[in-house]
Amino acid sequence: MTLIDTYVTCTGSEVYPARLNPDARWNGWVCPAFTLDTVRQIAADTQAAAERNGHLCTDTIHVTDGGFTSEGEPQALVMRISWLLLDEGDSTAIEIIKPSGDGMYAIGSHAWCWSEVEDRSLTLAHNAAWDARNRALKESVRRAGEILRLVVPGVSAAGVIVEHGKPRLISVVADQAIAWRESDEGGSPLDDDVIGDATDVLAEALEFGSTPEALQSGGWTPMRNTEGIAAYVIEFPAPVPGQIRRTPLPAFPRQQES
Structure with a gap:
Protein backbone atom coordinates (compact mmCIF):
# COMPACT_ATOMS: atom_id res chain seq x y z
CA MET A 1 0.00 0.00 0.00
CA THR A 2 1.44 3.35 -1.10
CA LEU A 3 0.64 6.36 1.04
CA ILE A 4 1.19 9.90 -0.16
CA ASP A 5 1.08 13.27 1.57
CA THR A 6 -1.21 15.65 -0.28
CA TYR A 7 -4.05 18.13 0.20
CA VAL A 8 -7.78 17.43 0.13
CA THR A 9 -11.07 19.29 0.24
CA CYS A 10 -14.61 18.25 0.96
CA THR A 11 -16.45 21.53 0.56
CA GLY A 12 -14.35 23.21 -2.11
CA SER A 13 -13.52 26.06 0.26
CA GLU A 14 -11.42 24.51 3.04
CA VAL A 15 -8.21 22.71 2.09
CA TYR A 16 -6.38 20.39 4.51
CA PRO A 17 -3.07 18.50 4.47
CA ALA A 18 -3.72 14.77 4.49
CA ARG A 19 -2.24 11.32 3.96
CA LEU A 20 -3.96 8.80 1.73
CA ASN A 21 -3.67 5.80 -0.54
CA PRO A 22 -4.58 7.16 -4.00
CA ASP A 23 -5.87 3.74 -5.03
CA ALA A 24 -8.22 3.36 -2.05
CA ARG A 25 -11.55 4.92 -2.96
CA TRP A 26 -15.09 5.14 -1.64
CA ASN A 27 -17.58 5.67 -4.47
CA GLY A 28 -14.75 7.32 -6.36
CA TRP A 29 -13.78 9.67 -3.52
CA VAL A 30 -10.43 9.54 -1.73
CA CYS A 31 -10.21 8.36 1.90
CA PRO A 32 -7.79 10.69 3.72
CA ALA A 33 -6.35 10.62 7.23
CA PHE A 34 -5.22 13.65 9.20
CA THR A 35 -2.94 14.66 12.05
CA LEU A 36 -4.58 15.72 15.30
CA ASP A 37 -3.72 19.36 14.65
CA THR A 38 -5.52 19.21 11.32
CA VAL A 39 -8.46 17.44 12.95
CA ARG A 40 -8.77 20.38 15.33
CA GLN A 41 -9.07 22.72 12.33
CA ILE A 42 -11.65 20.46 10.70
CA ALA A 43 -13.57 20.47 14.00
CA ALA A 44 -13.58 24.28 14.11
CA ASP A 45 -14.66 24.53 10.46
CA THR A 46 -17.46 21.96 10.71
CA GLN A 47 -18.85 23.51 13.89
CA ALA A 48 -18.81 26.95 12.29
CA ALA A 49 -20.58 25.55 9.21
CA ALA A 50 -23.25 23.97 11.43
CA GLU A 51 -23.88 27.34 13.08
CA ARG A 52 -24.26 28.99 9.67
CA ASN A 53 -26.25 26.34 7.82
CA GLY A 54 -28.01 24.41 10.58
CA HIS A 55 -26.88 21.29 12.41
CA LEU A 56 -29.22 18.99 10.48
CA CYS A 57 -27.29 19.91 7.33
CA THR A 58 -23.78 19.40 8.69
CA ASP A 59 -21.89 16.65 10.46
CA THR A 60 -19.54 18.07 13.07
CA ILE A 61 -16.20 16.92 14.42
CA HIS A 62 -15.27 17.41 18.08
CA VAL A 63 -11.94 17.04 19.89
CA THR A 64 -11.80 16.59 23.66
CA ASP A 65 -8.38 16.60 25.29
CA GLY A 66 -7.74 14.09 28.07
CA GLY A 67 -4.26 14.59 29.41
CA PHE A 68 -1.54 12.13 28.41
CA THR A 69 -1.26 8.44 27.61
CA SER A 70 0.78 6.01 29.72
CA GLU A 71 3.62 6.66 27.27
CA GLY A 72 3.47 10.40 27.83
CA GLU A 73 1.81 11.27 24.54
CA PRO A 74 -1.06 13.83 24.40
CA GLN A 75 -4.39 12.03 24.53
CA ALA A 76 -7.55 13.21 22.82
CA LEU A 77 -11.01 11.88 22.02
CA VAL A 78 -12.16 12.60 18.47
CA MET A 79 -15.85 12.28 17.74
CA ARG A 80 -18.10 12.77 14.72
CA ILE A 81 -21.77 13.68 15.24
CA SER A 82 -24.35 13.35 12.48
CA TRP A 83 -27.11 15.59 13.77
CA LEU A 84 -29.53 14.41 11.11
CA LEU A 85 -29.11 10.76 12.13
CA LEU A 86 -29.30 11.79 15.79
CA ASP A 87 -32.61 13.52 15.07
CA GLU A 88 -33.85 10.30 13.47
CA GLY A 89 -32.76 8.20 16.44
CA ASP A 90 -30.11 6.31 14.46
CA SER A 91 -27.62 4.46 16.68
CA THR A 92 -24.74 5.33 14.31
CA ALA A 93 -25.22 9.09 14.74
CA ILE A 94 -22.19 9.38 17.05
CA GLU A 95 -18.87 7.86 16.03
CA ILE A 96 -15.66 7.70 18.05
CA ILE A 97 -12.72 8.01 15.67
CA LYS A 98 -9.58 6.27 16.91
CA PRO A 99 -6.13 7.07 15.56
CA SER A 100 -4.21 4.63 13.43
CA GLY A 101 -0.85 3.26 14.45
CA ASP A 102 0.89 6.33 13.08
CA GLY A 103 -1.43 8.72 14.92
CA MET A 104 -3.58 9.70 11.93
CA TYR A 105 -7.37 10.10 12.07
CA ALA A 106 -9.63 9.01 9.19
CA ILE A 107 -12.19 11.81 9.28
CA GLY A 108 -15.17 11.16 7.01
CA SER A 109 -13.43 8.25 5.38
CA HIS A 110 -15.97 6.12 3.45
CA ALA A 111 -18.62 8.73 4.28
CA TRP A 112 -17.64 12.22 3.09
CA CYS A 113 -16.91 13.30 -0.48
CA TRP A 114 -13.21 14.08 -0.17
CA SER A 115 -11.24 14.94 -3.29
CA GLU A 116 -7.56 15.57 -3.79
CA VAL A 117 -6.48 19.13 -4.57
CA GLU A 118 -4.02 19.09 -7.45
CA ASP A 119 -3.06 22.77 -7.25
CA ARG A 120 -3.30 23.82 -3.62
CA SER A 121 -1.87 27.32 -4.19
CA LEU A 122 -4.42 28.09 -6.90
CA THR A 123 -7.27 26.75 -4.77
CA LEU A 124 -6.22 28.76 -1.73
CA ALA A 125 -5.79 31.88 -3.85
CA HIS A 126 -9.27 31.42 -5.34
CA ASN A 127 -10.79 30.94 -1.89
CA ALA A 128 -8.96 33.96 -0.50
CA ALA A 129 -10.23 36.12 -3.38
CA TRP A 130 -13.78 34.85 -2.81
Missing part, protein backbone atom coordinates in the same frame (compact mmCIF):
# COMPACT_ATOMS: atom_id res chain seq x y z
CA ASP A 131 -13.60 35.63 0.91
CA ALA A 132 -12.12 39.08 0.28
CA ARG A 133 -14.90 39.94 -2.15
CA ASN A 134 -17.57 38.85 0.32
CA ARG A 135 -15.97 40.91 3.06
CA ALA A 136 -15.83 43.95 0.76
CA LEU A 137 -19.52 43.58 -0.10
CA LYS A 138 -20.57 43.22 3.53
CA GLU A 139 -18.33 46.08 4.65
CA SER A 140 -19.74 48.36 1.95
CA VAL A 141 -23.28 47.64 3.16
CA ARG A 142 -22.28 48.46 6.73
CA ARG A 143 -20.62 51.70 5.69
CA ALA A 144 -23.55 52.72 3.45
CA GLY A 145 -25.84 52.16 6.42
CA GLU A 146 -23.68 54.43 8.57
CA ILE A 147 -23.91 57.21 5.99
CA LEU A 148 -27.70 56.98 5.78
CA ARG A 149 -28.07 56.79 9.57
CA LEU A 150 -26.22 60.08 10.02
CA VAL A 151 -29.41 61.63 8.61
CA VAL A 152 -32.09 59.06 9.50
CA PRO A 153 -30.99 56.96 12.52
CA GLY A 154 -33.68 54.31 12.04
CA VAL A 155 -32.49 53.17 8.59
CA SER A 156 -32.53 49.36 8.37
CA ALA A 157 -32.59 48.32 4.69
CA ALA A 158 -32.54 49.56 1.12
CA GLY A 159 -33.54 48.49 -2.35
CA VAL A 160 -30.81 48.51 -5.00
CA ILE A 161 -30.82 47.96 -8.75
CA VAL A 162 -27.56 46.87 -10.41
CA GLU A 163 -27.10 47.88 -14.05
CA HIS A 164 -23.89 47.23 -15.98
CA GLY A 165 -22.10 46.53 -12.71
CA LYS A 166 -23.18 49.81 -11.10
CA PRO A 167 -25.58 50.08 -8.11
CA ARG A 168 -28.51 52.49 -7.93
CA LEU A 169 -30.47 53.01 -4.73
CA ILE A 170 -34.22 52.98 -5.36
CA SER A 171 -35.61 52.96 -1.82
CA VAL A 172 -34.61 53.20 1.82
CA VAL A 173 -36.49 51.70 4.78
CA ALA A 174 -36.40 53.21 8.26
CA ASP A 175 -38.46 52.27 11.30
CA GLN A 176 -40.40 49.70 9.22
CA ALA A 177 -41.58 52.33 6.73
CA ILE A 178 -40.35 53.74 3.43
CA ALA A 179 -38.15 56.73 4.28
CA TRP A 180 -37.10 57.54 0.72
CA ARG A 181 -37.93 56.51 -2.87
CA GLU A 182 -36.03 57.29 -6.02
CA SER A 183 -39.19 58.86 -7.43
CA ASP A 184 -39.59 61.24 -4.47
CA GLU A 185 -39.36 64.93 -5.30
CA GLY A 186 -38.01 66.36 -2.07
CA GLY A 187 -39.59 66.07 1.35
CA SER A 188 -37.08 63.53 2.68
CA PRO A 189 -33.99 64.33 4.73
CA LEU A 190 -32.17 61.77 2.54
CA ASP A 191 -31.17 64.20 -0.21
CA ASP A 192 -29.22 63.53 -3.38
CA ASP A 193 -25.86 64.10 -1.69
CA VAL A 194 -26.51 61.54 1.06
CA ILE A 195 -27.91 58.97 -1.37
CA GLY A 196 -24.97 59.61 -3.69
CA ASP A 197 -22.42 59.05 -0.91
CA ALA A 198 -24.05 55.75 0.09
CA THR A 199 -24.22 54.65 -3.54
CA ASP A 200 -20.54 55.45 -4.08
CA VAL A 201 -19.56 53.21 -1.16
CA LEU A 202 -21.58 50.31 -2.61
CA ALA A 203 -20.07 50.93 -6.05
CA GLU A 204 -16.54 50.54 -4.69
CA ALA A 205 -17.30 47.01 -3.51
CA LEU A 206 -19.07 46.03 -6.74
CA GLU A 207 -15.79 46.54 -8.55
CA PHE A 208 -14.77 43.22 -6.95
CA GLY A 209 -17.72 41.46 -8.60
CA SER A 210 -21.34 42.22 -9.45
CA THR A 211 -22.68 38.93 -10.78
CA PRO A 212 -25.83 37.57 -9.09
CA GLU A 213 -23.74 34.78 -7.53
CA ALA A 214 -21.22 37.25 -6.13
CA LEU A 215 -23.86 39.59 -4.73
CA GLN A 216 -25.90 36.83 -3.13
CA SER A 217 -22.80 35.33 -1.51
CA GLY A 218 -22.13 38.80 -0.09
CA GLY A 219 -25.57 38.95 1.53
CA TRP A 220 -27.59 40.79 -1.15
CA THR A 221 -31.09 39.26 -1.40
CA PRO A 222 -32.74 39.24 -4.86
CA MET A 223 -36.15 40.89 -5.07
CA ARG A 224 -38.97 38.76 -6.42
CA ASN A 225 -40.96 39.43 -9.59
CA THR A 226 -38.64 42.07 -10.99
CA GLU A 227 -39.03 40.93 -14.63
CA GLY A 228 -35.37 40.46 -15.41
CA ILE A 229 -34.16 43.55 -13.53
CA ALA A 230 -31.24 42.87 -11.19
CA ALA A 231 -32.87 44.24 -8.04
CA TYR A 232 -31.77 43.41 -4.51
CA VAL A 233 -32.57 44.12 -0.88
CA ILE A 234 -29.64 44.92 1.39
CA GLU A 235 -30.08 44.89 5.15
CA PHE A 236 -27.84 47.14 7.21
CA PRO A 237 -26.36 45.61 10.37
CA ALA A 238 -27.51 47.12 13.64
CA PRO A 239 -25.35 50.08 14.68
CA VAL A 240 -23.05 49.74 17.67
CA PRO A 241 -23.87 52.49 20.23
CA GLY A 242 -21.25 55.20 20.27
CA GLN A 243 -19.46 53.92 17.14
CA ILE A 244 -21.33 55.71 14.35
CA ARG A 245 -18.71 57.73 12.54
CA ARG A 246 -19.27 61.48 12.10
CA THR A 247 -16.31 61.95 9.77
CA PRO A 248 -15.85 60.90 6.12
CA LEU A 249 -15.37 57.17 5.78
CA PRO A 250 -11.91 55.96 4.72
CA ALA A 251 -11.35 54.45 1.30
CA PHE A 252 -10.98 50.73 0.85
CA PRO A 253 -7.38 49.63 1.62
CA ARG A 254 -6.52 49.00 -2.02
CA GLN A 255 -7.37 52.63 -2.88
CA GLN A 256 -5.40 54.27 -0.11
CA GLU A 257 -2.32 56.12 -1.20
CA SER A 258 0.99 54.66 -0.15
Whole structure:
Protein backbone atom coordinates (compact mmCIF):
# COMPACT_ATOMS: atom_id res chain seq x y z
CA MET A 1 0.00 0.00 0.00
CA THR A 2 1.44 3.35 -1.10
CA LEU A 3 0.64 6.36 1.04
CA ILE A 4 1.19 9.90 -0.16
CA ASP A 5 1.08 13.27 1.57
CA THR A 6 -1.21 15.65 -0.28
CA TYR A 7 -4.05 18.13 0.20
CA VAL A 8 -7.78 17.43 0.13
CA THR A 9 -11.07 19.29 0.24
CA CYS A 10 -14.61 18.25 0.96
CA THR A 11 -16.45 21.53 0.56
CA GLY A 12 -14.35 23.21 -2.11
CA SER A 13 -13.52 26.06 0.26
CA GLU A 14 -11.42 24.51 3.04
CA VAL A 15 -8.21 22.71 2.09
CA TYR A 16 -6.38 20.39 4.51
CA PRO A 17 -3.07 18.50 4.47
CA ALA A 18 -3.72 14.77 4.49
CA ARG A 19 -2.24 11.32 3.96
CA LEU A 20 -3.96 8.80 1.73
CA ASN A 21 -3.67 5.80 -0.54
CA PRO A 22 -4.58 7.16 -4.00
CA ASP A 23 -5.87 3.74 -5.03
CA ALA A 24 -8.22 3.36 -2.05
CA ARG A 25 -11.55 4.92 -2.96
CA TRP A 26 -15.09 5.14 -1.64
CA ASN A 27 -17.58 5.67 -4.47
CA GLY A 28 -14.75 7.32 -6.36
CA TRP A 29 -13.78 9.67 -3.52
CA VAL A 30 -10.43 9.54 -1.73
CA CYS A 31 -10.21 8.36 1.90
CA PRO A 32 -7.79 10.69 3.72
CA ALA A 33 -6.35 10.62 7.23
CA PHE A 34 -5.22 13.65 9.20
CA THR A 35 -2.94 14.66 12.05
CA LEU A 36 -4.58 15.72 15.30
CA ASP A 37 -3.72 19.36 14.65
CA THR A 38 -5.52 19.21 11.32
CA VAL A 39 -8.46 17.44 12.95
CA ARG A 40 -8.77 20.38 15.33
CA GLN A 41 -9.07 22.72 12.33
CA ILE A 42 -11.65 20.46 10.70
CA ALA A 43 -13.57 20.47 14.00
CA ALA A 44 -13.58 24.28 14.11
CA ASP A 45 -14.66 24.53 10.46
CA THR A 46 -17.46 21.96 10.71
CA GLN A 47 -18.85 23.51 13.89
CA ALA A 48 -18.81 26.95 12.29
CA ALA A 49 -20.58 25.55 9.21
CA ALA A 50 -23.25 23.97 11.43
CA GLU A 51 -23.88 27.34 13.08
CA ARG A 52 -24.26 28.99 9.67
CA ASN A 53 -26.25 26.34 7.82
CA GLY A 54 -28.01 24.41 10.58
CA HIS A 55 -26.88 21.29 12.41
CA LEU A 56 -29.22 18.99 10.48
CA CYS A 57 -27.29 19.91 7.33
CA THR A 58 -23.78 19.40 8.69
CA ASP A 59 -21.89 16.65 10.46
CA THR A 60 -19.54 18.07 13.07
CA ILE A 61 -16.20 16.92 14.42
CA HIS A 62 -15.27 17.41 18.08
CA VAL A 63 -11.94 17.04 19.89
CA THR A 64 -11.80 16.59 23.66
CA ASP A 65 -8.38 16.60 25.29
CA GLY A 66 -7.74 14.09 28.07
CA GLY A 67 -4.26 14.59 29.41
CA PHE A 68 -1.54 12.13 28.41
CA THR A 69 -1.26 8.44 27.61
CA SER A 70 0.78 6.01 29.72
CA GLU A 71 3.62 6.66 27.27
CA GLY A 72 3.47 10.40 27.83
CA GLU A 73 1.81 11.27 24.54
CA PRO A 74 -1.06 13.83 24.40
CA GLN A 75 -4.39 12.03 24.53
CA ALA A 76 -7.55 13.21 22.82
CA LEU A 77 -11.01 11.88 22.02
CA VAL A 78 -12.16 12.60 18.47
CA MET A 79 -15.85 12.28 17.74
CA ARG A 80 -18.10 12.77 14.72
CA ILE A 81 -21.77 13.68 15.24
CA SER A 82 -24.35 13.35 12.48
CA TRP A 83 -27.11 15.59 13.77
CA LEU A 84 -29.53 14.41 11.11
CA LEU A 85 -29.11 10.76 12.13
CA LEU A 86 -29.30 11.79 15.79
CA ASP A 87 -32.61 13.52 15.07
CA GLU A 88 -33.85 10.30 13.47
CA GLY A 89 -32.76 8.20 16.44
CA ASP A 90 -30.11 6.31 14.46
CA SER A 91 -27.62 4.46 16.68
CA THR A 92 -24.74 5.33 14.31
CA ALA A 93 -25.22 9.09 14.74
CA ILE A 94 -22.19 9.38 17.05
CA GLU A 95 -18.87 7.86 16.03
CA ILE A 96 -15.66 7.70 18.05
CA ILE A 97 -12.72 8.01 15.67
CA LYS A 98 -9.58 6.27 16.91
CA PRO A 99 -6.13 7.07 15.56
CA SER A 100 -4.21 4.63 13.43
CA GLY A 101 -0.85 3.26 14.45
CA ASP A 102 0.89 6.33 13.08
CA GLY A 103 -1.43 8.72 14.92
CA MET A 104 -3.58 9.70 11.93
CA TYR A 105 -7.37 10.10 12.07
CA ALA A 106 -9.63 9.01 9.19
CA ILE A 107 -12.19 11.81 9.28
CA GLY A 108 -15.17 11.16 7.01
CA SER A 109 -13.43 8.25 5.38
CA HIS A 110 -15.97 6.12 3.45
CA ALA A 111 -18.62 8.73 4.28
CA TRP A 112 -17.64 12.22 3.09
CA CYS A 113 -16.91 13.30 -0.48
CA TRP A 114 -13.21 14.08 -0.17
CA SER A 115 -11.24 14.94 -3.29
CA GLU A 116 -7.56 15.57 -3.79
CA VAL A 117 -6.48 19.13 -4.57
CA GLU A 118 -4.02 19.09 -7.45
CA ASP A 119 -3.06 22.77 -7.25
CA ARG A 120 -3.30 23.82 -3.62
CA SER A 121 -1.87 27.32 -4.19
CA LEU A 122 -4.42 28.09 -6.90
CA THR A 123 -7.27 26.75 -4.77
CA LEU A 124 -6.22 28.76 -1.73
CA ALA A 125 -5.79 31.88 -3.85
CA HIS A 126 -9.27 31.42 -5.34
CA ASN A 127 -10.79 30.94 -1.89
CA ALA A 128 -8.96 33.96 -0.50
CA ALA A 129 -10.23 36.12 -3.38
CA TRP A 130 -13.78 34.85 -2.81
CA ASP A 131 -13.60 35.63 0.91
CA ALA A 132 -12.12 39.08 0.28
CA ARG A 133 -14.90 39.94 -2.15
CA ASN A 134 -17.57 38.85 0.32
CA ARG A 135 -15.97 40.91 3.06
CA ALA A 136 -15.83 43.95 0.76
CA LEU A 137 -19.52 43.58 -0.10
CA LYS A 138 -20.57 43.22 3.53
CA GLU A 139 -18.33 46.08 4.65
CA SER A 140 -19.74 48.36 1.95
CA VAL A 141 -23.28 47.64 3.16
CA ARG A 142 -22.28 48.46 6.73
CA ARG A 143 -20.62 51.70 5.69
CA ALA A 144 -23.55 52.72 3.45
CA GLY A 145 -25.84 52.16 6.42
CA GLU A 146 -23.68 54.43 8.57
CA ILE A 147 -23.91 57.21 5.99
CA LEU A 148 -27.70 56.98 5.78
CA ARG A 149 -28.07 56.79 9.57
CA LEU A 150 -26.22 60.08 10.02
CA VAL A 151 -29.41 61.63 8.61
CA VAL A 152 -32.09 59.06 9.50
CA PRO A 153 -30.99 56.96 12.52
CA GLY A 154 -33.68 54.31 12.04
CA VAL A 155 -32.49 53.17 8.59
CA SER A 156 -32.53 49.36 8.37
CA ALA A 157 -32.59 48.32 4.69
CA ALA A 158 -32.54 49.56 1.12
CA GLY A 159 -33.54 48.49 -2.35
CA VAL A 160 -30.81 48.51 -5.00
CA ILE A 161 -30.82 47.96 -8.75
CA VAL A 162 -27.56 46.87 -10.41
CA GLU A 163 -27.10 47.88 -14.05
CA HIS A 164 -23.89 47.23 -15.98
CA GLY A 165 -22.10 46.53 -12.71
CA LYS A 166 -23.18 49.81 -11.10
CA PRO A 167 -25.58 50.08 -8.11
CA ARG A 168 -28.51 52.49 -7.93
CA LEU A 169 -30.47 53.01 -4.73
CA ILE A 170 -34.22 52.98 -5.36
CA SER A 171 -35.61 52.96 -1.82
CA VAL A 172 -34.61 53.20 1.82
CA VAL A 173 -36.49 51.70 4.78
CA ALA A 174 -36.40 53.21 8.26
CA ASP A 175 -38.46 52.27 11.30
CA GLN A 176 -40.40 49.70 9.22
CA ALA A 177 -41.58 52.33 6.73
CA ILE A 178 -40.35 53.74 3.43
CA ALA A 179 -38.15 56.73 4.28
CA TRP A 180 -37.10 57.54 0.72
CA ARG A 181 -37.93 56.51 -2.87
CA GLU A 182 -36.03 57.29 -6.02
CA SER A 183 -39.19 58.86 -7.43
CA ASP A 184 -39.59 61.24 -4.47
CA GLU A 185 -39.36 64.93 -5.30
CA GLY A 186 -38.01 66.36 -2.07
CA GLY A 187 -39.59 66.07 1.35
CA SER A 188 -37.08 63.53 2.68
CA PRO A 189 -33.99 64.33 4.73
CA LEU A 190 -32.17 61.77 2.54
CA ASP A 191 -31.17 64.20 -0.21
CA ASP A 192 -29.22 63.53 -3.38
CA ASP A 193 -25.86 64.10 -1.69
CA VAL A 194 -26.51 61.54 1.06
CA ILE A 195 -27.91 58.97 -1.37
CA GLY A 196 -24.97 59.61 -3.69
CA ASP A 197 -22.42 59.05 -0.91
CA ALA A 198 -24.05 55.75 0.09
CA THR A 199 -24.22 54.65 -3.54
CA ASP A 200 -20.54 55.45 -4.08
CA VAL A 201 -19.56 53.21 -1.16
CA LEU A 202 -21.58 50.31 -2.61
CA ALA A 203 -20.07 50.93 -6.05
CA GLU A 204 -16.54 50.54 -4.69
CA ALA A 205 -17.30 47.01 -3.51
CA LEU A 206 -19.07 46.03 -6.74
CA GLU A 207 -15.79 46.54 -8.55
CA PHE A 208 -14.77 43.22 -6.95
CA GLY A 209 -17.72 41.46 -8.60
CA SER A 210 -21.34 42.22 -9.45
CA THR A 211 -22.68 38.93 -10.78
CA PRO A 212 -25.83 37.57 -9.09
CA GLU A 213 -23.74 34.78 -7.53
CA ALA A 214 -21.22 37.25 -6.13
CA LEU A 215 -23.86 39.59 -4.73
CA GLN A 216 -25.90 36.83 -3.13
CA SER A 217 -22.80 35.33 -1.51
CA GLY A 218 -22.13 38.80 -0.09
CA GLY A 219 -25.57 38.95 1.53
CA TRP A 220 -27.59 40.79 -1.15
CA THR A 221 -31.09 39.26 -1.40
CA PRO A 222 -32.74 39.24 -4.86
CA MET A 223 -36.15 40.89 -5.07
CA ARG A 224 -38.97 38.76 -6.42
CA ASN A 225 -40.96 39.43 -9.59
CA THR A 226 -38.64 42.07 -10.99
CA GLU A 227 -39.03 40.93 -14.63
CA GLY A 228 -35.37 40.46 -15.41
CA ILE A 229 -34.16 43.55 -13.53
CA ALA A 230 -31.24 42.87 -11.19
CA ALA A 231 -32.87 44.24 -8.04
CA TYR A 232 -31.77 43.41 -4.51
CA VAL A 233 -32.57 44.12 -0.88
CA ILE A 234 -29.64 44.92 1.39
CA GLU A 235 -30.08 44.89 5.15
CA PHE A 236 -27.84 47.14 7.21
CA PRO A 237 -26.36 45.61 10.37
CA ALA A 238 -27.51 47.12 13.64
CA PRO A 239 -25.35 50.08 14.68
CA VAL A 240 -23.05 49.74 17.67
CA PRO A 241 -23.87 52.49 20.23
CA GLY A 242 -21.25 55.20 20.27
CA GLN A 243 -19.46 53.92 17.14
CA ILE A 244 -21.33 55.71 14.35
CA ARG A 245 -18.71 57.73 12.54
CA ARG A 246 -19.27 61.48 12.10
CA THR A 247 -16.31 61.95 9.77
CA PRO A 248 -15.85 60.90 6.12
CA LEU A 249 -15.37 57.17 5.78
CA PRO A 250 -11.91 55.96 4.72
CA ALA A 251 -11.35 54.45 1.30
CA PHE A 252 -10.98 50.73 0.85
CA PRO A 253 -7.38 49.63 1.62
CA ARG A 254 -6.52 49.00 -2.02
CA GLN A 255 -7.37 52.63 -2.88
CA GLN A 256 -5.40 54.27 -0.11
CA GLU A 257 -2.32 56.12 -1.20
CA SER A 258 0.99 54.66 -0.15
